[in-house]
Amino acid sequence: MKKYICFRFDIDTHICLREGVPNLLKLFEAYDARGTFFVSMGRSFDRSLFLREKIKAQFSGKKTANGTFSMFSKLGAANSATALLLNPRIGAVHKTILHDIIAHGHELGLHGGKNHALWEKNAKNWSEQKILQEIDYGLGHFRQQQLPAPVSFASPCWQSPIGIEKLLKQRGFSILADEYSATHQPNKEVSGFIHFPTNVIGKHGNVGFVENLRALGYSSEEILSEFKRQLDTEGNYKMVFDHPFYIGIKELEILSQMIEISLSKGYTIESLQNISRHI
Template sequence: MPLLTLKIDADTYRGTREGVPNLVRLLSKYQARATFLFSLGHDHTGWALKQVFRPGFFQKVSRTSVVEHYGLKTLMYGVLLPAPDIGKTCANYMQAVRDAGFECGVHTWDHRVWQDHVRQRGADWTSQQMQRSFDRFTQIFGQAPNTHGAAGWQMNPYAFEQLEKFGIAYASDGRAMLADDGALADQAAGPHRLQVNGKTLACIQLPTTLPTLDELLGRSFGGVELTPANIAAHILALTATPRDHVFTLHAELEGQKLAPIFEQLLQAWKAQGYDLVAMEDYYRQVKDQQLPTVPLAWAELPGRSGEMIMQASSS
Protein backbone atom coordinates (compact mmCIF):
# COMPACT_ATOMS: atom_id res chain seq x y z
CA MET A 1 0.00 0.00 0.00
CA PRO A 2 1.51 3.37 -0.97
CA LEU A 3 2.05 5.92 1.78
CA LEU A 4 0.79 9.48 1.67
CA THR A 5 2.53 11.39 4.43
CA LEU A 6 0.64 14.39 5.82
CA LYS A 7 2.90 17.19 7.06
CA ILE A 8 1.13 20.12 8.73
CA ASP A 9 2.88 23.47 9.15
CA ALA A 10 1.47 25.69 11.90
CA ASP A 11 2.93 29.07 11.05
CA THR A 12 0.90 31.52 13.14
CA TYR A 13 -0.79 32.19 16.46
CA ARG A 14 -4.23 31.99 14.87
CA GLY A 15 -3.39 28.84 12.97
CA THR A 16 -2.22 27.14 16.15
CA ARG A 17 -5.29 28.11 18.18
CA GLU A 18 -7.96 27.60 15.51
CA GLY A 19 -6.63 25.64 12.55
CA VAL A 20 -4.73 22.98 14.48
CA PRO A 21 -7.70 21.79 16.61
CA ASN A 22 -9.88 21.71 13.48
CA LEU A 23 -7.34 19.51 11.72
CA VAL A 24 -7.06 17.18 14.71
CA ARG A 25 -10.82 16.63 14.58
CA LEU A 26 -10.86 16.13 10.82
CA LEU A 27 -7.92 13.72 10.77
CA SER A 28 -9.37 11.74 13.66
CA LYS A 29 -12.66 11.43 11.79
CA TYR A 30 -10.88 9.64 8.95
CA GLN A 31 -8.40 7.79 11.18
CA ALA A 32 -5.55 9.50 9.35
CA ARG A 33 -2.16 10.05 10.93
CA ALA A 34 -0.12 13.21 10.40
CA THR A 35 2.83 15.22 11.69
CA PHE A 36 2.22 18.69 13.14
CA LEU A 37 5.20 21.06 12.95
CA PHE A 38 4.96 24.06 15.25
CA SER A 39 6.31 27.61 15.18
CA LEU A 40 7.39 28.05 18.78
CA GLY A 41 8.33 31.71 19.18
CA HIS A 42 6.79 34.98 18.08
CA ASP A 43 4.31 35.54 15.27
CA HIS A 44 5.70 38.35 13.11
CA THR A 45 3.44 37.63 10.14
CA GLY A 46 3.06 41.37 9.50
CA TRP A 47 6.70 41.56 8.50
CA ALA A 48 5.71 39.70 5.32
CA LEU A 49 4.97 43.15 3.89
CA LYS A 50 8.67 43.32 3.11
CA GLN A 51 8.12 40.59 0.52
CA VAL A 52 6.41 43.03 -1.85
CA PHE A 53 9.76 43.39 -3.60
CA ARG A 54 10.10 39.66 -4.29
CA PRO A 55 9.15 38.40 -7.77
CA GLY A 56 5.80 36.65 -7.80
CA PHE A 57 4.61 38.02 -4.45
CA PHE A 58 1.68 40.07 -5.78
CA GLN A 59 0.48 37.20 -7.98
CA LYS A 60 0.44 34.83 -5.01
CA VAL A 61 -1.36 37.31 -2.75
CA SER A 62 -4.05 37.99 -5.32
CA ARG A 63 -4.58 34.28 -6.02
CA THR A 64 -4.76 33.03 -2.45
CA SER A 65 -6.73 35.79 -0.65
CA VAL A 66 -4.18 36.22 2.13
CA VAL A 67 -6.38 38.52 4.22
CA GLU A 68 -9.31 36.10 4.01
CA HIS A 69 -7.26 33.08 5.08
CA TYR A 70 -4.92 34.61 7.64
CA GLY A 71 -7.11 37.41 8.98
CA LEU A 72 -6.34 41.12 9.15
CA LYS A 73 -5.26 40.89 12.79
CA THR A 74 -2.61 38.28 11.99
CA LEU A 75 -1.25 40.49 9.21
CA MET A 76 -0.78 43.28 11.76
CA TYR A 77 1.36 41.21 14.17
CA GLY A 78 4.76 42.82 14.49
CA VAL A 79 3.60 45.95 12.63
CA LEU A 80 0.63 47.61 14.35
CA LEU A 81 0.05 44.89 16.96
CA PRO A 82 2.51 43.17 19.32
CA ALA A 83 3.77 39.82 18.06
CA PRO A 84 2.26 37.08 20.25
CA ASP A 85 4.56 34.40 21.64
CA ILE A 86 2.98 31.25 20.19
CA GLY A 87 4.82 28.69 22.29
CA LYS A 88 4.17 30.53 25.53
CA THR A 89 0.46 31.16 24.94
CA CYS A 90 -0.51 28.05 22.95
CA ALA A 91 1.33 25.26 24.76
CA ASN A 92 -1.94 23.58 25.75
CA TYR A 93 -3.08 23.51 22.12
CA MET A 94 0.16 21.81 21.11
CA GLN A 95 -0.02 19.30 23.96
CA ALA A 96 -3.58 18.44 22.92
CA VAL A 97 -2.25 17.39 19.50
CA ARG A 98 0.19 14.99 21.13
CA ASP A 99 -2.49 13.70 23.48
CA ALA A 100 -4.71 12.97 20.47
CA GLY A 101 -2.00 10.63 19.17
CA PHE A 102 -0.32 12.77 16.52
CA GLU A 103 3.39 13.23 15.97
CA CYS A 104 4.68 16.72 16.83
CA GLY A 105 7.88 18.36 15.67
CA VAL A 106 9.69 21.66 15.17
CA HIS A 107 8.87 24.05 12.35
CA THR A 108 10.83 27.10 13.53
CA TRP A 109 11.17 29.71 16.25
CA ASP A 110 9.90 32.74 14.31
CA HIS A 111 8.51 31.77 10.91
CA ARG A 112 8.85 35.18 9.31
CA VAL A 113 12.37 35.82 10.58
CA TRP A 114 13.60 32.38 9.57
CA GLN A 115 12.05 32.37 6.11
CA ASP A 116 13.32 35.86 5.26
CA HIS A 117 16.84 35.66 6.69
CA VAL A 118 18.23 32.15 7.22
CA ARG A 119 19.83 31.80 3.80
CA GLN A 120 22.02 34.86 4.39
CA ARG A 121 22.90 34.23 8.05
CA GLY A 122 25.89 32.57 9.66
CA ALA A 123 26.49 29.74 12.09
CA ASP A 124 25.93 31.64 15.36
CA TRP A 125 22.60 33.19 14.33
CA THR A 126 21.37 29.88 12.93
CA SER A 127 22.38 27.90 15.99
CA GLN A 128 20.73 30.41 18.31
CA GLN A 129 17.43 30.36 16.43
CA MET A 130 17.32 26.58 16.32
CA GLN A 131 18.36 26.14 19.93
CA ARG A 132 15.53 28.42 21.07
CA SER A 133 12.94 26.40 19.17
CA PHE A 134 14.30 23.05 20.34
CA ASP A 135 14.45 24.23 23.97
CA ARG A 136 10.89 25.56 23.78
CA PHE A 137 9.66 22.29 22.25
CA THR A 138 11.32 20.33 25.05
CA GLN A 139 9.77 22.62 27.63
CA ILE A 140 6.28 22.14 26.17
CA PHE A 141 6.39 18.41 25.47
CA GLY A 142 8.79 17.17 28.14
CA GLN A 143 11.08 15.57 25.56
CA ALA A 144 13.32 16.56 22.69
CA PRO A 145 11.81 16.67 19.19
CA ASN A 146 12.34 13.79 16.80
CA THR A 147 11.74 15.68 13.58
CA HIS A 148 11.93 19.04 11.84
CA GLY A 149 10.38 20.77 8.83
CA ALA A 150 11.89 24.08 7.73
CA ALA A 151 9.73 27.19 7.51
CA GLY A 152 9.24 28.16 3.86
CA TRP A 153 11.56 25.27 2.90
CA GLN A 154 14.43 27.58 3.81
CA MET A 155 17.68 26.35 5.37
CA ASN A 156 21.41 26.96 5.19
CA PRO A 157 24.39 24.60 5.61
CA TYR A 158 24.71 25.49 9.30
CA ALA A 159 21.07 24.59 9.90
CA PHE A 160 21.55 21.12 8.43
CA GLU A 161 24.65 20.68 10.54
CA GLN A 162 22.65 21.71 13.60
CA LEU A 163 20.07 19.00 12.88
CA GLU A 164 22.94 16.50 13.02
CA LYS A 165 24.05 17.88 16.39
CA PHE A 166 20.50 17.54 17.70
CA GLY A 167 20.39 13.94 16.51
CA ILE A 168 17.39 14.48 14.24
CA ALA A 169 17.04 11.24 12.26
CA TYR A 170 14.51 12.47 9.70
CA ALA A 171 13.16 15.80 8.48
CA SER A 172 11.18 17.36 5.67
CA ASP A 173 13.04 20.54 4.87
CA GLY A 174 12.78 20.66 1.09
CA ARG A 175 10.78 19.99 -2.04
CA ALA A 176 10.88 17.71 -5.03
CA MET A 177 10.94 19.48 -8.38
CA LEU A 178 7.50 19.77 -9.97
CA ALA A 179 6.37 20.44 -13.51
CA ASP A 180 4.07 23.37 -14.28
CA ASP A 181 0.96 21.28 -13.59
CA GLY A 182 2.26 20.08 -10.23
CA ALA A 183 3.31 16.61 -11.38
CA LEU A 184 6.68 15.29 -10.26
CA ALA A 185 9.37 16.31 -12.72
CA ASP A 186 11.61 13.49 -11.48
CA GLN A 187 9.79 10.25 -10.72
CA ALA A 188 12.78 9.08 -8.68
CA ALA A 189 12.33 11.96 -6.20
CA GLY A 190 11.73 10.99 -2.61
CA PRO A 191 13.67 10.08 0.55
CA HIS A 192 17.35 10.94 0.34
CA ARG A 193 20.36 12.11 2.26
CA LEU A 194 22.03 15.46 1.69
CA GLN A 195 25.65 16.17 1.03
CA VAL A 196 26.55 19.51 2.59
CA ASN A 197 30.05 20.99 2.48
CA GLY A 198 31.42 17.66 1.31
CA LYS A 199 29.83 15.67 4.16
CA THR A 200 26.97 13.21 3.77
CA LEU A 201 24.47 13.86 6.56
CA ALA A 202 22.82 11.07 8.53
CA CYS A 203 19.42 12.80 8.67
CA ILE A 204 17.02 11.38 6.07
CA GLN A 205 15.13 14.02 4.12
CA LEU A 206 11.48 13.30 3.21
CA PRO A 207 10.75 16.05 0.65
CA THR A 208 7.30 17.36 -0.19
CA THR A 209 6.36 15.74 -3.52
CA LEU A 210 2.98 17.34 -4.21
CA PRO A 211 2.04 20.99 -4.80
CA THR A 212 0.31 22.84 -1.99
CA LEU A 213 -3.18 24.25 -2.32
CA ASP A 214 -1.97 27.85 -2.20
CA GLU A 215 0.41 27.14 -5.08
CA LEU A 216 -2.43 25.91 -7.29
CA LEU A 217 -5.49 27.99 -6.43
CA GLY A 218 -6.23 30.65 -9.02
CA ARG A 219 -3.86 29.26 -11.65
CA SER A 220 -5.12 27.95 -15.00
CA PHE A 221 -4.37 24.57 -16.50
CA GLY A 222 -5.62 23.67 -19.96
CA GLY A 223 -7.71 26.83 -19.95
CA VAL A 224 -9.44 25.91 -16.69
CA GLU A 225 -8.85 28.02 -13.58
CA LEU A 226 -8.42 26.06 -10.36
CA THR A 227 -10.98 27.05 -7.72
CA PRO A 228 -12.11 25.52 -4.42
CA ALA A 229 -14.68 23.59 -6.45
CA ASN A 230 -12.25 21.75 -8.72
CA ILE A 231 -8.80 21.84 -7.14
CA ALA A 232 -9.20 18.50 -5.33
CA ALA A 233 -9.76 16.75 -8.65
CA HIS A 234 -6.55 18.26 -10.01
CA ILE A 235 -4.48 17.00 -7.06
CA LEU A 236 -6.15 13.59 -7.17
CA ALA A 237 -5.12 13.26 -10.80
CA LEU A 238 -1.52 13.70 -9.59
CA THR A 239 -1.91 10.84 -7.09
CA ALA A 240 -3.87 8.51 -9.37
CA THR A 241 -0.73 6.48 -10.10
CA PRO A 242 0.25 4.85 -6.78
CA ARG A 243 3.58 5.89 -5.26
CA ASP A 244 4.69 7.32 -1.92
CA HIS A 245 4.04 11.04 -1.49
CA VAL A 246 4.48 13.82 1.06
CA PHE A 247 1.78 16.51 1.12
CA THR A 248 2.33 19.75 3.04
CA LEU A 249 -0.72 21.59 4.34
CA HIS A 250 -1.10 24.63 6.55
CA ALA A 251 -3.11 25.06 9.72
CA GLU A 252 -4.11 28.50 8.46
CA LEU A 253 -5.56 27.16 5.20
CA GLU A 254 -6.67 23.51 5.33
CA GLY A 255 -7.42 23.97 9.02
CA GLN A 256 -9.87 26.77 8.29
CA LYS A 257 -11.37 28.05 5.00
CA LEU A 258 -9.94 25.23 2.89
CA ALA A 259 -10.97 22.42 5.26
CA PRO A 260 -13.72 21.15 2.89
CA ILE A 261 -11.11 20.66 0.15
CA PHE A 262 -8.84 18.76 2.50
CA GLU A 263 -11.73 16.55 3.57
CA GLN A 264 -12.38 15.71 -0.09
CA LEU A 265 -8.74 14.76 -0.46
CA LEU A 266 -8.76 12.56 2.64
CA GLN A 267 -11.79 10.66 1.40
CA ALA A 268 -10.43 10.24 -2.12
CA TRP A 269 -6.89 9.30 -1.09
CA LYS A 270 -8.32 6.48 0.98
CA ALA A 271 -10.38 5.40 -2.04
CA GLN A 272 -7.19 5.50 -4.16
CA GLY A 273 -5.64 3.03 -1.74
CA TYR A 274 -3.26 5.27 0.18
CA ASP A 275 -2.28 4.78 3.80
CA LEU A 276 -2.39 8.26 5.36
CA VAL A 277 0.59 8.45 7.68
CA ALA A 278 2.90 10.67 9.72
CA MET A 279 6.53 11.40 8.98
CA GLU A 280 7.64 8.90 11.60
CA ASP A 281 5.77 6.14 9.76
CA TYR A 282 7.39 7.01 6.44
CA TYR A 283 10.79 7.13 8.10
CA ARG A 284 10.37 3.67 9.58
CA GLN A 285 9.61 2.30 6.11
CA VAL A 286 12.67 3.81 4.40
CA LYS A 287 15.34 4.08 7.09
CA ASP A 288 17.02 0.78 6.24
CA GLN A 289 16.93 1.30 2.48
CA GLN A 290 19.89 2.33 0.36
CA LEU A 291 18.90 5.94 -0.27
CA PRO A 292 20.48 8.31 -2.78
CA THR A 293 22.79 11.08 -1.66
CA VAL A 294 22.26 14.44 -3.37
CA PRO A 295 23.94 17.85 -3.08
CA LEU A 296 22.24 20.78 -1.40
CA ALA A 297 20.38 22.68 -4.14
CA TRP A 298 17.94 25.54 -4.61
CA ALA A 299 15.26 26.24 -7.22
CA GLU A 300 11.89 27.92 -7.76
CA LEU A 301 8.53 26.20 -8.10
CA PRO A 302 5.48 27.28 -10.14
CA GLY A 303 3.01 29.22 -8.00
CA ARG A 304 5.46 30.17 -5.26
CA SER A 305 7.78 33.17 -5.07
CA GLY A 306 11.49 32.81 -4.43
CA GLU A 307 13.87 29.88 -4.29
CA MET A 308 13.64 27.04 -1.81
CA ILE A 309 15.50 23.85 -0.94
CA MET A 310 15.03 21.49 -3.87
CA GLN A 311 15.98 17.86 -4.24
CA ALA A 312 18.68 17.61 -6.87
CA SER A 313 18.95 14.65 -9.21
CA SER A 314 21.13 11.92 -7.73
CA SER A 315 24.35 11.13 -9.55
Protein backbone atom coordinates in the same frame (compact mmCIF):
# COMPACT_ATOMS: atom_id res chain seq x y z
CA MET B 1 6.75 -1.07 0.50
CA LYS B 2 3.28 0.10 1.35
CA LYS B 3 2.11 3.41 -0.04
CA TYR B 4 2.28 6.32 2.40
CA ILE B 5 1.08 9.88 2.28
CA CYS B 6 1.92 12.56 4.80
CA PHE B 7 -0.35 15.56 5.21
CA ARG B 8 2.00 18.24 6.48
CA PHE B 9 0.82 21.43 8.19
CA ASP B 10 3.14 24.37 8.88
CA ILE B 11 2.10 26.43 11.89
CA ASP B 12 3.36 29.94 11.11
CA THR B 13 0.95 32.16 13.03
CA HIS B 14 -1.01 32.06 16.28
CA ILE B 15 -4.22 31.80 14.19
CA CYS B 16 -2.90 28.62 12.60
CA LEU B 17 -2.53 27.10 16.02
CA ARG B 18 -5.56 28.48 17.87
CA GLU B 19 -8.16 28.24 15.12
CA GLY B 20 -6.87 25.96 12.37
CA VAL B 21 -5.27 23.12 14.31
CA PRO B 22 -8.29 22.14 16.48
CA ASN B 23 -10.40 21.68 13.32
CA LEU B 24 -7.70 19.56 11.72
CA LEU B 25 -7.40 17.37 14.82
CA LYS B 26 -11.13 16.67 14.71
CA LEU B 27 -11.11 15.89 11.01
CA PHE B 28 -8.14 13.52 11.19
CA GLU B 29 -9.60 11.79 14.23
CA ALA B 30 -12.71 10.97 12.21
CA TYR B 31 -10.52 9.05 9.73
CA ASP B 32 -8.11 7.64 12.34
CA ALA B 33 -5.34 9.30 10.30
CA ARG B 34 -2.11 10.96 11.42
CA GLY B 35 -0.01 13.79 10.02
CA THR B 36 2.98 16.00 10.79
CA PHE B 37 2.62 19.51 12.21
CA PHE B 38 5.67 21.77 12.05
CA VAL B 39 5.37 24.42 14.74
CA SER B 40 7.11 27.78 15.00
CA MET B 41 7.66 28.40 18.69
CA GLY B 42 8.54 32.07 18.28
CA ARG B 43 7.01 34.99 16.39
CA SER B 44 5.70 35.30 12.82
CA PHE B 45 6.87 38.74 11.78
CA ASP B 46 9.73 41.15 12.19
CA ARG B 47 9.09 44.84 12.58
CA SER B 48 11.96 46.09 10.50
CA LEU B 49 10.98 48.50 7.77
CA PHE B 50 11.84 46.12 4.97
CA LEU B 51 9.46 43.49 6.20
CA ARG B 52 6.79 46.02 7.05
CA GLU B 53 6.81 47.03 3.41
CA LYS B 54 6.34 43.41 2.47
CA ILE B 55 3.50 43.04 4.94
CA LYS B 56 1.73 46.08 3.47
CA ALA B 57 1.26 44.02 0.34
CA GLN B 58 -0.62 41.51 2.46
CA PHE B 59 -3.23 44.15 3.26
CA SER B 60 -3.74 45.32 -0.27
CA GLY B 61 -4.80 42.80 -2.89
CA LYS B 62 -6.80 39.62 -2.44
CA LYS B 63 -4.19 37.51 -4.15
CA THR B 64 -0.43 37.88 -4.24
CA ALA B 65 1.80 37.34 -7.24
CA ASN B 66 3.02 33.90 -6.20
CA GLY B 67 -0.42 32.30 -5.98
CA THR B 68 -1.38 32.75 -2.33
CA PHE B 69 -4.25 34.63 -0.77
CA SER B 70 -3.22 37.73 1.16
CA MET B 71 -3.21 37.40 4.92
CA PHE B 72 -6.03 39.93 5.11
CA SER B 73 -8.33 37.86 2.92
CA LYS B 74 -7.51 34.72 4.93
CA LEU B 75 -7.67 36.11 8.44
CA GLY B 76 -9.91 39.16 8.22
CA ALA B 77 -9.14 42.58 9.64
CA ALA B 78 -9.14 41.82 13.37
CA ASN B 79 -6.93 38.77 13.16
CA SER B 80 -4.54 40.43 10.74
CA ALA B 81 -4.19 43.41 13.03
CA THR B 82 -3.48 41.13 15.99
CA ALA B 83 -0.92 39.22 13.98
CA LEU B 84 0.89 42.34 12.86
CA LEU B 85 0.60 44.66 15.84
CA LEU B 86 0.92 42.23 18.70
CA ASN B 87 2.96 39.68 16.76
CA PRO B 88 2.35 37.10 19.50
CA ARG B 89 4.60 34.13 20.02
CA ILE B 90 3.14 30.98 18.47
CA GLY B 91 3.94 27.58 20.01
CA ALA B 92 5.66 29.08 23.04
CA VAL B 93 2.34 30.21 24.54
CA HIS B 94 -0.02 27.44 23.42
CA LYS B 95 1.04 24.44 25.44
CA THR B 96 -2.42 22.87 25.59
CA ILE B 97 -2.97 22.77 21.84
CA LEU B 98 0.50 21.37 21.25
CA HIS B 99 -0.21 18.58 23.72
CA ASP B 100 -3.51 17.94 21.92
CA ILE B 101 -1.60 17.39 18.69
CA ILE B 102 0.53 14.73 20.37
CA ALA B 103 -2.47 13.20 22.19
CA HIS B 104 -4.15 12.69 18.81
CA GLY B 105 -1.18 10.62 17.62
CA HIS B 106 0.31 13.22 15.27
CA GLU B 107 3.92 14.21 15.00
CA LEU B 108 5.05 17.64 16.18
CA GLY B 109 8.15 18.84 14.35
CA LEU B 110 10.04 22.11 14.68
CA HIS B 111 9.63 24.95 12.18
CA GLY B 112 12.57 27.35 12.53
CA GLY B 113 13.60 29.38 15.54
CA LYS B 114 12.71 32.64 17.27
CA ASN B 115 11.20 34.44 14.29
CA HIS B 116 9.72 32.98 11.10
CA ALA B 117 10.33 36.11 8.98
CA LEU B 118 13.93 36.59 10.10
CA TRP B 119 14.74 32.94 9.38
CA GLU B 120 13.23 33.31 5.92
CA LYS B 121 15.25 36.44 5.22
CA ASN B 122 18.58 35.71 6.88
CA ALA B 123 19.12 32.05 7.77
CA LYS B 124 21.22 31.25 4.71
CA ASN B 125 23.78 33.81 5.92
CA TRP B 126 23.79 32.83 9.59
CA SER B 127 26.79 31.27 11.31
CA GLU B 128 26.54 27.73 12.68
CA GLN B 129 26.46 29.18 16.16
CA LYS B 130 23.51 31.44 15.32
CA ILE B 131 21.59 28.59 13.65
CA LEU B 132 22.14 26.42 16.71
CA GLN B 133 20.87 29.22 18.97
CA GLU B 134 17.71 29.45 16.88
CA ILE B 135 17.12 25.69 16.91
CA ASP B 136 17.85 25.58 20.64
CA TYR B 137 15.22 28.26 21.25
CA GLY B 138 12.62 25.95 19.72
CA LEU B 139 13.91 22.86 21.49
CA GLY B 140 13.91 24.75 24.79
CA HIS B 141 10.17 25.33 24.45
CA PHE B 142 9.59 21.65 23.64
CA ARG B 143 11.39 20.80 26.89
CA GLN B 144 9.66 23.49 28.96
CA GLN B 145 6.29 22.23 27.78
CA GLN B 146 7.31 18.61 28.35
CA LEU B 147 6.60 17.70 24.74
CA PRO B 148 8.39 14.74 23.14
CA ALA B 149 11.67 15.90 21.57
CA PRO B 150 11.06 16.52 17.85
CA VAL B 151 12.85 14.45 15.19
CA SER B 152 11.57 16.36 12.13
CA PHE B 153 12.59 19.86 11.10
CA ALA B 154 11.39 22.27 8.39
CA SER B 155 12.90 25.69 7.70
CA PRO B 156 10.54 28.68 7.34
CA CYS B 157 9.81 29.28 3.64
CA TRP B 158 12.12 26.39 2.67
CA GLN B 159 15.17 28.54 3.44
CA SER B 160 17.52 25.79 4.48
CA PRO B 161 21.01 26.97 5.39
CA ILE B 162 23.81 24.91 3.83
CA GLY B 163 25.06 22.32 6.30
CA ILE B 164 22.01 22.43 8.58
CA GLU B 165 21.80 18.61 8.49
CA LYS B 166 24.95 18.34 10.59
CA LEU B 167 23.56 20.75 13.20
CA LEU B 168 20.18 19.02 13.25
CA LYS B 169 21.83 15.65 13.82
CA GLN B 170 23.74 17.13 16.77
CA ARG B 171 20.38 18.07 18.26
CA GLY B 172 18.76 14.68 17.77
CA PHE B 173 16.82 15.31 14.55
CA SER B 174 16.68 12.61 11.87
CA ILE B 175 14.33 14.17 9.29
CA LEU B 176 14.56 17.36 7.20
CA ALA B 177 11.58 18.41 5.05
CA ASP B 178 12.94 21.38 3.11
CA GLU B 179 12.56 20.29 -0.52
CA TYR B 180 9.63 20.53 -2.88
CA SER B 181 9.67 18.66 -6.15
CA ALA B 182 7.04 16.58 -7.91
CA THR B 183 9.59 13.96 -8.90
CA HIS B 184 11.50 13.47 -5.64
CA GLN B 185 11.18 10.59 -3.21
CA PRO B 186 12.72 10.39 0.30
CA ASN B 187 16.48 10.32 0.32
CA LYS B 188 18.22 8.52 3.19
CA GLU B 189 21.82 9.38 4.03
CA VAL B 190 24.24 6.68 5.18
CA SER B 191 23.90 8.17 8.66
CA GLY B 192 20.17 7.37 8.60
CA PHE B 193 19.15 11.02 8.31
CA ILE B 194 16.28 11.34 5.80
CA HIS B 195 15.33 14.18 3.45
CA PHE B 196 11.59 14.10 2.84
CA PRO B 197 10.40 16.12 -0.16
CA THR B 198 6.97 17.71 -0.48
CA ASN B 199 6.03 16.16 -3.83
CA VAL B 200 2.29 16.75 -4.25
CA ILE B 201 2.52 20.37 -5.29
CA GLY B 202 0.54 23.19 -6.87
CA LYS B 203 1.83 25.43 -9.62
CA HIS B 204 4.11 27.18 -7.13
CA GLY B 205 5.67 24.28 -5.24
CA ASN B 206 6.54 26.35 -2.19
CA VAL B 207 2.93 27.41 -1.54
CA GLY B 208 0.22 25.29 0.11
CA PHE B 209 -1.35 22.91 -2.42
CA VAL B 210 -5.02 23.82 -2.03
CA GLU B 211 -4.33 27.49 -1.29
CA ASN B 212 -2.20 27.84 -4.41
CA LEU B 213 -4.64 26.17 -6.78
CA ARG B 214 -7.61 28.00 -5.28
CA ALA B 215 -5.81 31.35 -5.60
CA LEU B 216 -5.17 30.48 -9.24
CA GLY B 217 -8.91 30.01 -9.76
CA TYR B 218 -9.27 26.20 -9.68
CA SER B 219 -12.69 24.77 -8.78
CA SER B 220 -12.95 22.04 -6.11
CA GLU B 221 -13.32 19.41 -8.85
CA GLU B 222 -10.19 20.66 -10.59
CA ILE B 223 -8.19 20.66 -7.34
CA LEU B 224 -9.27 17.12 -6.53
CA SER B 225 -8.54 15.87 -10.01
CA GLU B 226 -5.04 17.37 -9.82
CA PHE B 227 -4.58 15.71 -6.44
CA LYS B 228 -5.68 12.33 -7.86
CA ARG B 229 -3.36 12.71 -10.83
CA GLN B 230 -0.37 13.34 -8.56
CA LEU B 231 -1.22 10.42 -6.27
CA ASP B 232 -1.03 8.17 -9.33
CA THR B 233 2.51 9.23 -10.25
CA GLU B 234 5.49 7.03 -9.54
CA GLY B 235 6.74 6.42 -6.00
CA ASN B 236 5.24 4.97 -2.85
CA TYR B 237 5.68 8.08 -0.80
CA LYS B 238 3.79 11.37 -1.13
CA MET B 239 3.64 14.52 0.94
CA VAL B 240 1.25 17.44 0.55
CA PHE B 241 1.29 20.62 2.61
CA ASP B 242 -0.86 23.59 3.55
CA HIS B 243 -1.24 26.01 6.43
CA PRO B 244 -3.77 25.31 9.21
CA PHE B 245 -5.14 28.85 9.11
CA TYR B 246 -6.10 28.36 5.47
CA ILE B 247 -7.00 24.74 4.96
CA GLY B 248 -8.09 24.16 8.57
CA ILE B 249 -10.54 27.06 8.43
CA LYS B 250 -11.57 27.61 4.82
CA GLU B 251 -11.07 24.26 3.10
CA LEU B 252 -12.01 21.47 5.51
CA GLU B 253 -14.46 19.97 3.04
CA ILE B 254 -11.89 19.58 0.29
CA LEU B 255 -9.33 18.27 2.78
CA SER B 256 -11.72 15.55 3.91
CA GLN B 257 -12.19 14.57 0.25
CA MET B 258 -8.41 14.46 -0.21
CA ILE B 259 -8.19 12.11 2.77
CA GLU B 260 -10.89 9.88 1.29
CA ILE B 261 -9.18 9.83 -2.11
CA SER B 262 -5.86 8.89 -0.48
CA LEU B 263 -7.48 6.01 1.37
CA SER B 264 -9.34 4.81 -1.72
CA LYS B 265 -6.05 4.71 -3.63
CA GLY B 266 -4.49 2.48 -0.97
CA TYR B 267 -2.38 5.09 0.81
CA THR B 268 -1.76 4.91 4.54
CA ILE B 269 -1.97 8.41 6.01
CA GLU B 270 0.91 8.83 8.43
CA SER B 271 3.37 11.23 10.03
CA LEU B 272 6.89 11.56 8.64
CA GLN B 273 8.29 10.03 11.80
CA ASN B 274 6.17 6.90 11.36
CA ILE B 275 6.83 6.70 7.61
CA SER B 276 10.58 7.00 8.24
CA ARG B 277 10.52 3.63 10.02
CA HIS B 278 9.66 1.99 6.69
CA ILE B 279 12.32 3.67 4.55
